[in-house]
Amino acid sequence: MKLKFLLFTLLLSSFCFAQKATVSGLILDKEYDNEPLAFANVMLKGTSQGTSTDENGKYSLSVSAGNYTLVVGFLGYKTVEIPFTVKANEKKVINYTLETEGVMLEDIVLTATVTQESVKALLQEQQKSVEIKQSIGAEEISNKGISDVAAAVTKTTGITKQEGSGSIYVRGLGDRYNSTTMNGLPLPSNNPSRKNINLEIFSTDIVEYIGIDKTYNYKNYGDFAGANIDIVSKNYKGDGSLEVGTGMGANSNAVQQNKFFLQDGPSFLGFSNEPIPNDPLSGYNFSTSWDKQASTPVNSSFYIRGGDSYSFGDYSKISFFLNASFDNGYTYKEGVRRGSVNVQGLAIKNLNRKAYEYQTNSNAMANINYRINENHNIRINSMLINSATQKHEEFNGIIDANGSAQNGGGFIRRSTFDKTYLLVNQLLGDHKFGERTKFDWGLSYNTLTNVIPDRMQNTIVPFLYDDPSSRLVASDVNPSDNQRYYQEMTDDEIAGNFNLSYKFGKSENGDYKGKLIAGYSARYKEINFDATQINLAVTRSNFASQPTVDLNNLDGYFNQANLDANFFSLKTFRGDITNANALTPQNFNGQQIISAGFGAIEYQFTPKLYVIGAFRSEFIIQDIDYDTSLKQGKNKFDTMEYLPSLSAKYELNEKQNLKLAASKTYTLPQFKERAPFLYEEVGQSYFGNPFLYNSTDYNFDLKWEYFPKGGEVISLTGFGKYIQNPINEVTVASATNDISWVNSGEKAVGIGAELEIRKDIFSFEGSNDKKTNISSGLNVSYLHTNQDLDSEKVKKETNGLGVAFTNSNSRLTGASDLLVNADVSLNKSFSADQSLTATLSGAYFSDRIYALGVTGKGDLVDSDVIALDFILKFRLNKNLGFGLSAKNLTDPTIERKQNIQNVVVDSYKKGRNFSFSMKYSF
Known part of the structure; x- marks a missing residue:
């Protein structure tokens, strides 16, 4: 009976197979x-x-x-x-x-x-x-x-x-x-x-x-x-799908700590927003504790995403894609933090730092695409992001070599929660009218809120400044040594792009050799920045009777009883509760309007030569008004920019191209760079320069590219930049080594070359979907930059800002001479539904200047770094997959030096990150 059933099954299977x-x-x-x-x-x-x-x-x-x-x-x-x-x-x-639908000239904004x-x-x-x-x-x-x-x-x-x-x-x-x-x-x-x-x-x-x-x-x-x-x-097309994934991991530095410390207040998910207390100057009304809280440093992640599409009629189709994800991560850094390094190489601040960091990222996106017919398409894209960073830092050592804790024993604690909420809304469309005319457009409304709610900072010093073994007390040197800080920035922007193209020059074979493009784009931005800092100012006249502070119980000092005892008082930079404007925040408000029109001609001159000549003009308004601890006032400017550009491609043969690009552009200063607001970090402070103005840039590129076969490329690019009135970060000539931004000289020049190689090393295709491929990639970039530095120019343009540059010329800030990325990947398919992917990737960048030096002090320079990552992914079947990753395997020392004095001002290791992930597709 079993044999008959087996024969019947085989015959039925053969019959069914034969119908295919x-x-x-x-x-x-x-x-x-x-x-x-x-x-x-x-x-x-x-x-x-x-x-x-x-x-x-x-x-x-x-x-x-x-x-x-x-x-x-x-x-x-x-x-x-x-x-x-x-x-x-x-x-x-x-x-x-x-x-092709016309000329072989591609639209610059691609449809996904x-x-x-x-x-x-x-x-x-x-x-x-x-x-x-x-x-x-x-x-x-x-x-x-x-x-x-x-x-x-x-x-x-x-x-x-x-x-x-x-x-x-x-x-x-x-x-x-x-x-x-x-x-x-x-x-x-x-x-x-x-x-x-x-x-x-x-x-x-x-x-x-x-x-x-x-x-x-x-x-x-x-x-x-x-x-x-x-x-x-992502723009979803195809059959319906649903995928969920989760993962967990750890940072090697974080898990080695007996306890991982964070501040009181922020939540695990990163959606907290601690408000300023009611009547913060009338009494001690803070609800969160100064004392640190212990946490378990295990990284985790979760996502769910899916989509589907539906066709109706001959050409209409609607598709959607949804994604929601959450991930978090813990890191720990330890090293030195030095500040105000003088010409003799003495660091006025000389501290050891421990930094505990916790990051979260929540993301949700909805994408709907409606293809009305073969000529008209509408797309809606909305995205919500909530990103938060919680950082708890502790500093021990010399706070001021000429003052408090001058021989050590000083302690600074700073806990910062920084949260960003971003909502992006976009409506996009593309339309064809006949075979010649195409109209593309896009509208967006973005709203962003960035808050730093309830940043806490304490400064504790030896009672005898020169004796680190004496009892600890709250610092009375500066009213802001102990503080609570609240910051909020909002950025609302409306933007639109409109582009109309028309093909011309029809050839004998029916193709079009040319295209005319005309368009308009505009953006309107409003920024509002408010900051309130409540100082717990230690009473200097009462310093001799100040109580001893326990570093493990800061609430034992900062409380209502000690406020009543006049050991400290509550005030802002404007004054205490007796000043009616004391709680008026420091603020700056900005408005930026850019209105632009453009036109271009794309033309195929020969079967191998394609050229795009374009011209764009922009009218720019950037206004800012400010009321801060440094200055009160307004600063406005408007300008008209004329921006020609040229792109060309010559096909050497079917696998090789020679491409050229040349253009004129500009660089605007940013709002905070122009606002005279003092932002203080431990060991470094920044303030804006209201006299900043835009730079003018000239750009040139020449590229050869060779495509041996699908997925492979070899290319070499030479490029040059000429920048008039470049903007740089600079260390201001002052005792505190504050950093600001200036138009540092007349010009800057950069020339360089890039090499990219992506090649298959080994490829084998067997039977039953068994495949093996080993591929590698290498890209190398070399850059040489030079700019002139002119202290007198800066002084004249800024009404006397002191930036006596140490050098008369320099590299551009942020410019590494050499960048290298390399990777090798193994992709192996065991069957149609089972595969393994392994990738080893590495990166290197050479030294780069962080900020320019003045008055004989060296530039602040970030040292070179080598990083190495390994990723392994295994798909068990068509539904289930696993992943392993090991990142930052070299764990290099991240270091910043003041180069002439050869003093390390910042140093730490990030630790290695290991994770395991799993995903399931329905």
Whole structure:
């Protein structure tokens, strides 16, 4: 009986299998001499069944017998529909050669598609583009285990990240020279002293790819000299899916501490916002404790994401993508912190630092795409981010070599909770009117709130300043030595882009050789910054009777009883409760309006030569008014900028291009750089310069690129920058070594070269979907910069600000001479649903200047760093996957020196990070 049943089953299976048929073929690219077209989309119309061509242009679909329409398309190419009939067990072959919709000139702002997540598709896009561009997609981000956008962009040529922040340096040019957009629309900054938003707060879960334009694109705003980073959010297409994932990990430094300390108040999820107490000057009304709280330093993460799409009618389709995630992390740093280093090399402040940090990031995104028909498409994108950092720092040692704790024994504790809430709303559309005219547009409204609620700082010193063994008391040197600080910054921005293009010059074969583009973009930004600092000023006249302070029980001193006893008083910089304006916060308010029009001509002069000539003009208004402890007043300026640009591509052959780009741009100062507000850190203070003005930038690039095969590239780029009136961070000539920003000289020049190699080392394809591939990547960037420094120019332009530069010329601040990124990856498929990926990646950047030195003092220089990461991912089946990561394996010492005096002013190790993750797809 069992044998009969087995035979029946085999016969039934054979019958069912025989009813299946196969349709396969080869898709070619007419514009590239009928070369195979990789990653073209091949779908069966009216169904969810489809695939993409491989790197050799081949595709294959298994279908049942019947009548179908094959839909073949690719970004920038004419979509074709091919009706066909297939019989049971038949092997149908359908080949086709796709043509472009017009000229082979790509639009600069790309429309996201599923295939643009892969390395091969992005490299193919780079090859076809006239502009010099670079991208990193979701595939590469996943393989390298990258969790945030800041880390992702540093894997590309010529880009590094500033330690301790999400700010990036592009070819040695820092935050002020770069710009950040999402889907082509601007994003606000979450830090009042920064132009760009911290890229670390963007989880790579929401990214389809990140476009990096290191040459100027006329559709972007002209405040540019380094790069524009465009985060392209996921645009879901395909069948419905749902994926959940979780992970846990630890930092080697954090777990070695007997106790991990944080301040009282902030929550685990990072959504806290402790308000200023009612009547904070009338009594001791603070509800949170000064005493530190113990925590368990285990990192964790969780995400859920999914999407679906629905077709109706012949061409209409609606799709959506949803993502929600939360992750946190603990780190511990220990090292030296020195400040006010004089010409003789003596550090007035000489402290040992312990820093406990806890970070959270919550992210939610909803993306809806509605394809009305083949000519009209609307997209809505909304994203909510809540990012928080909690830092508890303790400093021990010499607070003032000429004053308090001059032989050691001093203690400073500073606990800071910094939270950013960002809401991004975007509406985008693209429309085609006939075969010649296309209209693209985008609108955005972004609102951001950054708060530092209830920052706590204590300064405790020996009662006898020169005797570290004497009893400890609260410092009476400065009213702000013990303080509570509350800060809030809001940034609201409305922006819009509108772009109309028209093709002309139709050739004999039906293609268009040229395109005219006209457009308009505008952005309106309002910034409001408020800060209130309540000083617990120790009473100097009562210093002799001050009670002893227990470092483990600061609440035992800072309380209502000691306030009543007049051991300390409550006041702001404006005064105590007797001053009606005492609680009026320090503030600055800014308004920025940019209105821009642009036009361009794209033309194919020969079968190999493509040129884009463009011109953009911008009218800029930047107003700021301020009322701070340093100054009260207003500062306004407006300017008109005229920005020509040129891009050209010459195809040496079907695999090699020569590209050129030249442009004029500008660099605006930021609001906090112009606001005379004093921001104090332990060992370093900053204040703004209201006399700052914009720089003018001239940019030139020449690039050769070679694409041996799909997924491989070898390129060499030479580039140059000429900057008039560059803005630099500078150490002001003062006893406290404060840092400000100035137009430091007449000009700065930067020249350099970049090399990128991405190559397969070994590739093998066996039977039953068994594949093995080993690939490697290397990118190297060398940069030489030089700028003249003119103290008299600065003094004249700033009404006497003292910046007696130590040197008459210097490198640009933030500029590393040498940047190197390298990686090697193993991708092995054991079956269609089981695979393993392992990636080892390393990075290096050489010394770079943090701030310029004055009055014989050396520059503050960040020392070189080598980092190494290892990522392992294993997909057990089509549903379940696991991951292991080990990051910062070299654990280098992060160090900042004052170079002439050769004094280390900041030093620590970040520790190694280890994590385990798991995901399940439904």
